[in-house]
Amino acid sequence: MGVIGQLMLAYLAVLGFGLIINIPRHALNVAGWIGTITWGGYLIVQAYGGGVVLGSFIGSVGIGVLSNLVAHYKKMPSIIFNIPSLVSFVPGSQAYQMVRNFALGQYDQAVGFMLQVVVITGAIALGFLVAELLNQLIAFCQQQWRRLKV
Amino acid sequence: MTTDELIIATCLRAGKIMVENGSEISRVDDTMIRIAQNAGVVQANTYVTITGVMMSIQGRNATQIAAVTKRTIDLEKVAQVNQLSREFADQSIDLPTLHARLGQLDQASRSFPLWLQLVGAALVSGPLMIMFRQETINTWPTVVIGTLGYLVFYLLNRYLKIKFLSELVAALFIGFAAEWAYQIGWGTNINDIIIGSLMPLVPGVPLTNAVRDILAGNFVSGPARAVEALISAAALGFGIAVVITIF
Known part of the structure; x- marks a missing residue:
């Protein structure tokens, strides 16, 4: 399965989650594209051996920045775009393995998976923080630019 | 006034x-x-x-x-x-x-009709299973069980109005259905089916909002939402753990 297939699947998954949490109709397509682009970023990081944690971090920074730009452009709240886009980055597989190993009594493996879940979730949260910083920087630059032009 | x-x-x-x-x-x-x-x-x-x-x-x-x-x-x-x-x-x-x-x-309620939400659940469960596990053999069982699992959650949540209980029952249903699909030979890997089918029920909104609220300095609402997300995740995990322990 190629990269194109992965990107299409990412688009579909984001669209599906958008339908579940009921985002406005004309935001669905854009949210899907944000999910696709950031999943592409994640795949690039993976291709250079960056690992899941760095990939999730880059992905969530991308989601934060792109959502904010689109939110300004379409005049909608940015959570409409960043919640569905994030669905591909949820460490669902690791969380399941954690629960499974706890249920089977294999605690050493369970703790390992739990740490992975914590680190990936932390990377996503940190990514949001960095994205917030970048958003304020972008807003500041735009303000200065407008002042210079006037 | x-x-x-x-x-x-x-x-x-x-x-x-x-x-x-x-x-x-x-x-x-x-x-x-x-x-x-x-x-x-x-x-x-x-x-x-x-x-x-x-x-x-x-x-x-x-x-x-x-x-x-x-x-x-x-x-x-x-x-x-x-x-x-x-x-x-x-x-x-x-x-x-x-x-x-x-x-x-x-x-007014302008939410998407139920069938479109079910299409959404199908789109979340199938593609994410393929993306996470890099395999396509179990796609159809995952799509069907994920959609039905979301339907169970939706109906229970509508009439019971206790979110955590609905999530627990939906997780139990998904676990048993995945086991059944595996036993009749429809799916080959029960883990992959469960991972994909659970994805529509992931508490994405409370989790994202918890992070955003805490970052914005709202220390009353942020942790409260984190607890909500944690209990949802625990309900899902407990349902699956029960199924794994039984089989």
């Missing part, structure tokens, strides 16, 4: 709708203050948590509280409140109209 009372009632109604439908706290604060300023109030105070919204106008006697008892996820309503607030800001509607429109918005 005096003007002060109408301003406070409008702001509270907007804030209540936004909190009820899954907006982050700083946005609610911002929208309420904006409506108040555009209505001519120089200094308004708002205090927003996920269980209640309060507002007062500085120097007047008017203070009101609106309790938030139910919480669902409907981001369309959040977007519409935003839109109405914008229209009020560029004066295309006046304050009584805004108040009335917010009331209509609260009553």
Whole structure:
């Protein structure tokens, strides 16, 4: 399965989650594209051996920045775009393995998976923080630019 | 109703709708203050948590509280409140109209029909299973079980109105269905089927909002939402753990 297939699947998954949490109709397509682009970023990081944690971090920074730009452009709240886009980055597989190993009594493996879940979730949260910083920087630059032009 | 009372009632109604439908706290604060300023109030105070919204106008006697008892996820309503607030800001509607429109918005339900939500669940479970596990053999069982699992959750949540219990039962259903699909030879890997099928039930909105609220400094609502997300995740995990222990 190629990269194109992965990107299409990412688009579909984001669209599906958008339908579940009921985002406005004309935001669905854009949210899907944000999910696709950031999943592409994640795949690039993976291709250079960056690992899941760095990939999730880059992905969530991308989601934060792109959502904010689109939110300004379409005049909608940015959570409409960043919640569905994030669905591909949820460490669902690791969380399941954690629960499974706890249920089977294999605690050493369970703790390992739990740490992975914590680190990936932390990377996503940190990514949001960095994205917030970048958003304020972008807003500041735009303000200065407008002042210079006037 | 005096003007002060109408301003406070409008702001509270907007804030209540936004909190009820899954907006982050700083946005609610911002929208309420904006409506108040555009209505001519120089200094308004708002205090927003996920269980209640309060507002007062500085120097007047008017203070009101609106309790938030139910919480669902409907981001369309959040977007519409935003839109109405914008229209009020560029004066295309006046304050009584805004108040009335917010009331209509609260009553009307413009969510996607159930079948479209089920299509959404199918789109989440199948593709994410392939993306996470890099295999396509178990796609159809995952899509079917994921869709049915979401249906179970939706119906129970509608009539039982206890979210965590609905999630627990849906997780049990998914676990047993995956085991059944594996035993009749429809699927080859029970783990992959369960991972994909659970994805539509992941508490994405409370989790994202918890992070955003904590980063914005709302230390009452952020951790409360994190607890909500954690209990949801625990309910899902417990349901699956029961199935794994049985088989």
